[in-house]
Amino acid sequence: xxKVAVGVDIGGTNTTIGLIDEVGKVIAKGGIKTPAHGDIxxxxxxxxxxxxxxxxxxxxxxxxxxxxxxxxxxxxxxxTIDYAPNLSFKGIIPFVALLKKRFPEFDHxxxxxxxxAATIGxxxxxxAKGMKxxxxxxxxxxxxxxxxxxGDLVYGHDGFAGECGHTTLIPNxxxxxxxxxxxxxxxxxxxxxxxxxxxxxxxYNAVDSKLADKSFLELDSKMIYDAAVAGDKVALEVFELTGxxxxxxxxxxxxxxxxxxxxxxxxxxxxxxxxxxxxxxxMEEHLLPIxxxxxxxxxxxxxxxxxxxxxxxxxxxxxxxx
Amino acid sequence: xxKVAVGVDIGGTNTTIGLIDEVGKVIAKGGIKTPAHGDIxxxxxxxxxxxxxxxxxxxxxxxxxxxxxxxxxxxxxxxTIDYAPNLSFKGIIPFVALLKKRFPEFDHxxxxxxxxAATIGxxxxxxAKGMKxxxxxxxxxxxxxxxxxxGDLVYGHDGFAGECGHTTLIPNxxxxxxxxxxxxxxxxxxxxxxxxxxxxxxxYNAVDSKLADKSFLELDSKMIYDAAVAGDKVALEVFELTGxxxxxxxxxxxxxxxxxxxxxxxxxxxxxxxxxxxxxxxMEEHLLPIxxxxxxxxxxxxxxxxxxxxxxxxxxxxxxxx
Numbered sequence: 283x284x285k286v287a288v289g290v291d292i293g294g295t296n297t298t299i300g301l302i303d304e305v306g307k308v309i310a311k312g313g314i315k316t317p318a319h320g321d322i323x324x325x326x327x328x329x330x331x332x333x334x335x336x337x338x339x340x341x342x343x344x345x346x347x348x349x350x351x352x353x354x355x356x357x358x359x360x361x362t363i364d365y366a367p368n369l370s371f372k373g374i375i376p377f378v379a380l381l382k383k384r385f386p387e388f389d390h391x392x393x394x395x396x397x398x399a400a401t402i403g404x405x406x407x408x409x410a411k412g413m414k415x416x417x418x419x420x421x422x423x424x425x426x427x428x429x430x431x432x433g434d435l436v437y438g439h440d441g442f443a444g445e446c447g448h449t450t451l452i453p454n455x456x457x458x459x460x461x462x463x464x465x466x467x468x469x470x471x472x473x474x475x476x477x478x479x480x481x482x483x484x485x486y487n488a489v490d491s492k493l494a495d496k497s498f499l500e501l502d503s504k505m506i507y508d509a510a511v512a513g514d515k516v517a518l519e520v521f522e523l524t525g526x527x528x529x530x531x532x533x534x535x536x537x538x539x540x541x542x543x544x545x546x547x548x549x550x551x552x553x554x555x556x557x558x559x560x561x562x563x564x565m566e567e568h569l570l571p572i573x574x575x576x577x578x579x580x581x582x583x584x585x586x587x588x589x590x591x592x593x594x595x596x597x598x599x600x601x602x603x604x
Numbered sequence: 605x606x607k608v609a610v611g612v613d614i615g616g617t618n619t620t621i622g623l624i625d626e627v628g629k630v631i632a633k634g635g636i637k638t639p640a641h642g643d644i645x646x647x648x649x650x651x652x653x654x655x656x657x658x659x660x661x662x663x664x665x666x667x668x669x670x671x672x673x674x675x676x677x678x679x680x681x682x683x684t685i686d687y688a689p690n691l692s693f694k695g696i697i698p699f700v701a702l703l704k705k706r707f708p709e710f711d712h713x714x715x716x717x718x719x720x721a722a723t724i725g726x727x728x729x730x731x732a733k734g735m736k737x738x739x740x741x742x743x744x745x746x747x748x749x750x751x752x753x754x755g756d757l758v759y760g761h762d763g764f765a766g767e768c769g770h771t772t773l774i775p776n777x778x779x780x781x782x783x784x785x786x787x788x789x790x791x792x793x794x795x796x797x798x799x800x801x802x803x804x805x806x807x808y809n810a811v812d813s814k815l816a817d818k819s820f821l822e823l824d825s826k827m828i829y830d831a832a833v834a835g836d837k838v839a840l841e842v843f844e845l846t847g848x849x850x851x852x853x854x855x856x857x858x859x860x861x862x863x864x865x866x867x868x869x870x871x872x873x874x875x876x877x878x879x880x881x882x883x884x885x886x887m888e889e890h891l892l893p894i895x896x897x898x899x900x901x902x903x904x905x906x907x908x909x910x911x912x913x914x915x916x917x918x919x920x921x922x923x924x925x926x
Contacts, residue, residue: 415761438862449856534771540760
């Protein structure tokens with residue numbers, strides 16, 4: 283029988299469920315709504331039922347190894363979701379315990395946050411296969427990260443390590459969503475790129491930019507990309523600056539951990555050289571000679587549409603190694 | 605018989621050798637000159653002879669477990685000293701191999717850089733005993749660091765991880781000794797504090813400061829400390845700013861690794877609250893809420909006069925755990 287693992291990705295609106303095989307292929311995919319008003323026991327029952335339905339269909343040919351869950355503020359050590367700002371379940375939710383109660387037959391049920399899940403996905407199925415020391419940055423609405431040292435994800439003393447999006451790039455710089463000033467996330471996330479575009483239009487009085495007819499609510503990073511490809515100066519400088527900011531942050535990560543490679547994941551990375559080239563150049567400028575021209579910056583090899591459930595499922599295979 | 609380990613600290617001028625017992629007590633101490641013009645085989649012979657003399661004296665009551673070496677640019681993986689800027693031996697020196705040739709009887713001969721050695725010393729003998737996740741910053745002429753994750757030192761993919769002194773604090777800030785701009789070391793090392801003092805005297809035209817009669821060559825961090833204790837405003841602001849800089853850097857480290865504690869080692873830490881208080885306050889300001897009021901900043905418990913050989917010897921006990 284073919285081995286599969288269940289991957290669950292909990293988002294603010296939807297909970298996505300997938301059956302993923304040992305090479306990271308999605309065999310089945312489904313989901314339920316993440317409730318806007320949280321009755322956690324009801325939600326867990328619905329989730330368990332959806333998982334059972336999906337696995338029942340294939341139980342004769344597939345052998346399910348366990349359930350991996352990626353959730354905002356998911357804590358691997360405690361198996362809890364702690365004060366997740368975008369979920370309606372408040373406080374500390376003993377998620378793994380609630381799931382184990384419903385699936386006593388599984389030895390491997392594990393939880394972590396979404397960026398860590400993606401990082402384990404990259405290690406088990408993706409471009410980091412065989413790497414013992416690497417880091418992944420996920421660029422999206424926020425900037426997440428996962429760190430692998432000696433083949434294991436770094437969880438830190440409390441389960442919350444790998445928040446590189448909240449390192450300080452610019453002292454007293456832009457307010458970050460977390461309340462502090464000048465964090466990397468305020469510059470290198472998709473909204474950070476939009477803020478950079480608006481700063482540049484203000485600086486140059488750029489009435490002839492292709493971005494000049496978009497409101498702050500309208501503008502997104504895809505529009506900035508399209509404008510950059512069409513040669514728009516403001517849009518090109520947005521990528522140049524974003525790479526400069528990101529490279530500075532990646533250099534800090536290298537000075538901590540000396541990884542073999544840093545993987546970038548998420549929307550902005552679709553811009554390819556537009557973002558990778560200035561990032562690499564800026565990182566090199568900030569590095570000690572001992573690290574120069576040694577550390578690769580690579581695009582994630584995970585299927586971006588399914589990366590969350592694929593990453594979550596990888597937790598199961600990682601647990602099975604132990 | 606009592607177990608001891610040999611600890612060797614290689615500096616630009618002197619090589620210090622110690623016999624250290626299992627609780628980190630120095631049983632014997634000696635040394636030889638590090639040669640200014642490098643004949644490496646001759647130096648290794650002299651070093652081996654000095655180690656043999658020291659261990660011979662006590663061979664009836666002590667059982668020597670191995671040799672640990674701390675050296676600038678010492679690489680744990682390869683056992684080599686690579687392009688150390690302050691040593692007369694150029695290129696890549698196969699230090700552990702040269703030592704093993706002279707001490708085939710020892711199973712445990714290991715090498716790392718000085719900051720990593722101090723970090724292992726803190727873990728084996730000092731305040732980090734029992735901690736699985738912590739970080740150490742060594743503040744001196746430079747700023748070194750060592751990172752421990754899950755009870756093991758982080759060496760990275762190439763043996764050179766833990767260079768937190770070279771993270772960027774201030775984009776396009778002060779030139780660092782390594783050639784890059786705005787690195788933490790340029791602000792938080794002893795020379796960095798002197799640079800801050802001179803900046804402040806220039807800013808305030810501080811003719812009445814207790815530091816105003818000192819030349820750039822004369823001023824050292826002990827004088828800044830004495831002036832601060834006597835209430836000198838410039839000197840007090842130097843500590844305030846150094847703590848502010850350092851706290852920003854420590855927050856970056858926390859966002860990467862979520863350690864249980866960060867230990868500070870070296871001359872400037874003798875100033876106690878003068879440096880620890882603003883450092884803690886600044887770190888907290890830069891942290892995600894999830895990390896606030898959780899991460900301890902602690903003074904190293906290693907005997908500062910002997911920390912280098914004590915740390916080097918700890919490498920042996922760490923190897924024996926494997």
